[in-house]
Amino acid sequence: MTRDQLEAAIVAELEERPKPPAELRDRLSFAAAVADRLRLATKEAAGEVAGPVFYDLRREQDYRYPGGKPKARIRGGQVVRRSPRDVDGIVLHQTAVEYGLTQRQVDAAGGDKRLALARRGLDVACHAIAFRSGVYAATHPLEVHVNHGNGLNPRSLGLEVDGRYAGLEDDPATAAREDLKTTWGGSPTALSELTVETARAALRWLVEAGRAAGMPISKIWAHRQSSATRRSDPGEALWRAVVLDYAVPVLGLVTEPELVVGDGRAIPRAWDPAGRAGY
Ligand SMILES: [Zn+2]
Structure with a gap:
């Protein structure tokens, strides 16, 4: 342009x-x-x-992981679709792994590396995903009940950010000290300006597309708030850059630091002065 x-x-x-x-x-x-x-x-x-490049892959979604396990809730053989008016917030996640590409994946996308990367998001349970390279993608129709955020699933859209981030910036071990059932582990990814810009673009897209579909989106939560095994999800740096410095002041979303769903935890004070003491 x-x-x-x-x-x-x-x-x-x-x-x-x-x-x-x-x-x-x-x-x-x-x-x-x-x-x-x-x-x-x-x-x-x-x-x-x-800047960030968007791929809308919602029509390519087949709702199952390669092994056959469903990414979305299935009832009576059908993917569960929610009423738009029941969806009022976003759950922010980190993938806890760094996404890369194999030559085979690049070939399958006709040599287009950005498209190949966007397509990797199809195998992540979320509505949108932001990659570190500046690519972001919509991966599930917004009304589909995707299994991304435990007890927050019925009322939320899930946004994943590519990378493995420490829960607490001054304690890198919080990127490797989580539940063994998850993929956590290894040294943390440095959060780049491009990643933040891409995550913000993906968030903006979700909020605008969700509202256009009739969803009264006004809140943003951390996966930590609904899962005991995701304590560092999305982590301090993403929470500050994407939520406190952007979602709240620019998009007008509100946080609910005290909200806990199921076995989750409140937002810690280390992430937000309005949060709770302890981690
Ligand atoms: Zn998560």
Whole structure:
């Protein structure tokens, strides 16, 4: 997109918006969208790789992992679809592994590495996934009951962020000290600016697409809050960068630090001053 096309697109979007925007939330959200586009245009003008790239793979989803285990709730042989009005929040996750590509996966995507990576997200139980390389993908229809967040599944959309992040930034062992049934372990991934930018883009997409589908999305939770074996999910750094510095001030979502579902834990004070003491 050239700078002129970009400016025309922004003006068109300005004209389409109801005016004046009544809520501060709307203005912040719109300002952030304009800033996103300007940054993208600046990068493109400089011949640099553009920002996050989106793949909508919802039609490619087959709802089962390679071994046959379902990624979504199945009832009577059918994938369970929720009523949009029951879905009011997002659960943020870290994948706890770093996703890479085999030559076979690249070949299957016709040599397109970004598409090949996006397709790896089809085997992750979530509605959207953000990869470290700047690719993000929608992997399940939003109304499908995906098995990503335990007791929060009926009312949430799941967002996964690629990488293995420490639960506590000053204690890297929290990336390797979790329940053995999970994939946790190894040294932590450094959280890059591109990963944060991609995760934010994926979150924005989920919120906007969910609301467009009639979902009253207003909240954001950590997987930690609904699972004893996911204490460090998504971890301090992602929680701050994606939730406290973006979802709350820009998208207008609210956190519920005290909320605990099933055997989960509250948000710790190390992640959020409004959280609870201890880890
Ligand atoms: Zn998780």
